[in-house]
Amino acid sequence: MSRIAALFSELNKTGKKALIPFVTAGDPHPSVTVDMMHGLVEAGADIIELGVPFSDPMADGPTIQLACERALMHNTSLRDVISMVTEFRTKNANTPVVLMGYLNPVEAMGYETFAKAAQQAGIDGVLMVDMPPEESGENAKIFADHGLDIIYLIAPTTTDARISEIAKYSTGYVYYVSIKGVTGTAAIDVDDVSKNLERIRSRVSIPVGVGFGINNGEAAAAVASVADGVIVGSALVNKIAANAAQPDVAIAEVKTVLSEMRTAMDKQ
Amino acid sequence: MSNAKDMQDFPVLPDAKGHFGIFGGRFVSETLSAALDELDALYTRLSQDPAFQKEFDEDLAHYVGRPSPLYFAEQLTKHCGGAKIYFKREDLNHTGAHKINNTIGQALLAKYSGKKKIIAETGAGQHGVATATVAARLGMECKVFMGATDIERQKLNVYRMRLLGAEVISVESGTKTLKDAMNDAMRHWVTHVDDTFYILGTAAGPHPYPKLVRDFQSIIGRETIRQCDEQLGRQPDAVLACIGGGSNAIGMFYPYLNMHDVRMIGVEAGGLGLSGNDHAAPLCKGRPGVLHGNRTYLMEDDNGQIMGTHSVSAGLDYPGVGPEHSWLKDIGRAEYVAATDDEALDAFRALTRIEGIMPALETSHAIAHAMKMAKDMRPDQVLVVNLSGRGDKDIHTVASIDGLENVDV
Numbered sequence: 139m140s141r142i143a144a145l146f147s148e149l150n151k152t153g154k155k156a157l158i159p160f161v162t163a164g165d166p167h168p169s170v171t172v173d174m175m176h177g178l179v180e181a182g183a184d185i186i187e188l189g190v191p192f193s194d195p196m197a198d199g200p201t202i203q204l205a206c207e208r209a210l211m212h213n214t215s216l217r218d219v220i221s222m223v224t225e226f227r228t229k230n231a232n233t234p235v236v237l238m239g240y241l242n243p244v245e246a247m248g249y250e251t252f253a254k255a256a257q258q259a260g261i262d263g264v265l266m267v268d269m270p271p272e273e274s275g276e277n278a279k280i281f282a283d284h285g286l287d288i289i290y291l292i293a294p295t296t297t298d299a300r301i302s303e304i305a306k307y308s309t310g311y312v313y314y315v316s317i318k319g320v321t322g323t324a325a326i327d328v329d330d331v332s333k334n335l336e337r338i339r340s341r342v343s344i345p346v347g348v349g350f351g352i353n354n355g356e357a358a359a360a361v362a363s364v365a366d367g368v369i370v371g372s373a374l375v376n377k378i379a380a381n382a383a384q385p386d387v388a389i390a391e392v393k394t395v396l397s398e399m400r401t402a403m404d405k406q
Numbered sequence: 407m408s409n410a411k412d413m414q415d416f417p418v419l420p421d422a423k424g425h426f427g428i429f430g431g432r433f434v435s436e437t438l439s440a441a442l443d444e445l446d447a448l449y450t451r452l453s454q455d456p457a458f459q460k461e462f463d464e465d466l467a468h469y470v471g472r473p474s475p476l477y478f479a480e481q482l483t484k485h486c487g488g489a490k491i492y493f494k495r496e497d498l499n500h501t502g503a504h505k506i507n508n509t510i511g512q513a514l515l516a517k518y519s520g521k522k523k524i525i526a527e528t529g530a531g532q533h534g535v536a537t538a539t540v541a542a543r544l545g546m547e548c549k550v551f552m553g554a555t556d557i558e559r560q561k562l563n564v565y566r567m568r569l570l571g572a573e574v575i576s577v578e579s580g581t582k583t584l585k586d587a588m589n590d591a592m593r594h595w596v597t598h599v600d601d602t603f604y605i606l607g608t609a610a611g612p613h614p615y616p617k618l619v620r621d622f623q624s625i626i627g628r629e630t631i632r633q634c635d636e637q638l639g640r641q642p643d644a645v646l647a648c649i650g651g652g653s654n655a656i657g658m659f660y661p662y663l664n665m666h667d668v669r670m671i672g673v674e675a676g677g678l679g680l681s682g683n684d685h686a687a688p689l690c691k692g693r694p695g696v697l698h699g700n701r702t703y704l705m706e707d708d709n710g711q712i713m714g715t716h717s718v719s720a721g722l723d724y725p726g727v728g729p730e731h732s733w734l735k736d737i738g739r740a741e742y743v744a745a746t747d748d749e750a751l752d753a754f755r756a757l758t759r760i761e762g763i764m765p766a767l768e769t770s771h772a773i774a775h776a777m778k779m780a781k782d783m784r785p786d787q788v789l790v791v792n793l794s795g796r797g798d799k800d801i802h803t804v805a806s807i808d809g810l811e812n813v814d815v
């Protein structure tokens with residue numbers, strides 16, 4: 139069983155939901171990322187989605203665009219991100235790490251080379267925003283052969299037939315994008331999410347995480363009441379942006395936001 | 407060449423998923439999949455509908471002013487002293503470039519789609535103007551995304567768009583040029599996908615855009631074939647076009663695909679020269695990767711980050727290229743070369759003074775290469791250059807270059 143599957147089955151026993159923070163690797167500086175990851179775990183993270191910076195993050199709003207720019211100012215490459223996970227694993231063997239980003243850095247590194255390095259580093263899954271199942275083909279097999287779960291997105295616009303299709307290729311969990319739009323721009327509508335989750339759950343057997351627009355404890359708790367995982371990105375990245383010059387403060391602020399969500403989620 | 411008649415036809419591409427060999431496809435985030443499926447279904451249905459074709463043809467005839475002439479540039483031919491140079495005069499189209507062929511087609515799709523708003527990205531502003539034009543005619547709200555750098559160097563077109571009633575949105579992210587305008591147009595589309603039709607301006611982006619843009623622009627090549635038959639009694643030795651995203655080039659090339667005797671030559675922006683990184687020539691110097699929804703040749707660094715590009719012409723200042731060109735390059739059917747900023751500017755001045763035709767700086771790249779080639783060819787040989795647009799929009803850029811030169815002198 140993969141580390142991600144094991145985690146969800148463990149949570150299932152206690153009735154808890156997964157808290158899944160996203161931060162961009164290398165933001166505000168590559169030297170901060172590993173400490174940031176440990177901080178996320180201390181504040182209650184169950185899985186870490188680690189963003190691979192890309193020059194043209196087409197599906198992201200200004201918050202994560204700027205995070206990519208900060209990381210790229212220090213030339214944070216995909217290889218650097220993999221090294222950060224290697225370092226993280228020297229002190230943490232349990233928390234699953236999913237690399238999230240765009241396909242081109244992987245394409246440039248080479249799928250086989252990437253998958254091998256990712257496996258060695260202790261990376262558990264990949265979520266490539268611009269790699270839908272129909273374009274995955276051979277590459278999906280390469281990822282799977284190296285023990286990497288492949289997390290696909292489902293959107294409000296995804297048809298029922300397509301959800302069934304995506305379900306066939308997904309492992310670990312699926313990521314339901316709660317709003318039509320880019321990251322960090324609108325607040326979540328929980329009623330709408332729960333309606334869509336009914337559609338998804340009847341077609342997908344693995345856990346469903348929900349992300350986009352979750353920015354406080356209340357929203358996190360509301361989503362946790364209907365989903366298996368709560369994914370939070372821009373709300374954390376905003377704290378990093380505001381404290382980019384003081385990484386310690388940035389980590390502390392991120393932990394505060396995340397802890398509040400953890401507490402709110404666990405209360406119910 | 408002698409056995410060209412025995413050569414087999416190329417397969418009809420793209421395939422159902424939008425692939426040209428390993429290139430093309432649909433690499434987009436999930437939210438857009440449904441909209442692209444819808445567009446694909448709509449286009450597949452309408453492209454087989456004679457009524458749609460008739461409406462398109464009539465608009466091209468009476469609104470755009472087609473067919474555009476095939477003009478023998480006798481003075482330029484004499485000046486170069488070699489092959490005969492002909493121009494396919496897309497600069498004489500309504501709004502002054504080939505871009506309108508595609509926007510007329512996509513505007514019809516927008517009308518049948520039932521969506522109420524239109525968006526577009528633009529580099530040189532020609533596609534923005536062509537989109538604002540069709541939107542005005544349809545009475546639809548129109549937003550055009552344009553890089554802040556391009557807004558500065560294409561002021562005339564910015565004002566034209568505003569007069570036509572479009573809102574020009576300045577894109578401040580990344581390199582502030584065409585690639586960033588395309589990013590922001592995509593982001594806007596994801597957010598307003600229910601009521602918005604995205605009129606994409608070149609033969610790139612996710613499937614089905616490369617295919618439908620090619621189909622709408624193929625009127626250029628089809629007319630050229632007919633006009634060459636009528637006016638010359640033969641087909642040219644080569645057809646040439648500049649390459650930004652590749653729409654005017656694919657429009658010229660595609661109908662010639664299976665005429666193996668006719669060389670197809672695409673001219674990229676060589677910027678300050680191909681030896682450095684200050685150019686926009688992914689087919690000459692890049693490698694395959696994934697950007698803006700398709701796999702194609704890209705200008706990227708070793709880590710797969712997209713590089714900033716440089717060209718004197720905003721419309722060629724793009725790190726990618728339409729996927730069909732990547733395929734044509736790899737199978738060896740088309741050749742891709744580059745012309746530098748200086749060569750393009752020289753060609754701009756030459757055509758203006760020798761033929762009294764002021765070409766767009768984009769187009770000037772193709773002209774520069776044609777002039778170079780013609781010299782080494784025989785007088786009985788023929789080159790057809792796609793004169794993709796007129797140069798009024800570039801007067802500001804050329805004037806400021808002249809101003810600087812005067813200071814230096």
Ligand SMILES: Cc1ncc(COP(=O)(O)O)c(C=O)c1O
Binds near residue numbers: 607608654768796
């Ligand atoms: C006159 C003209 N030619 C060529 C281009 C390049 O685009 P494409 O390669 O799609 O034809 C542009 C783009 O703005 C243009 O305005």
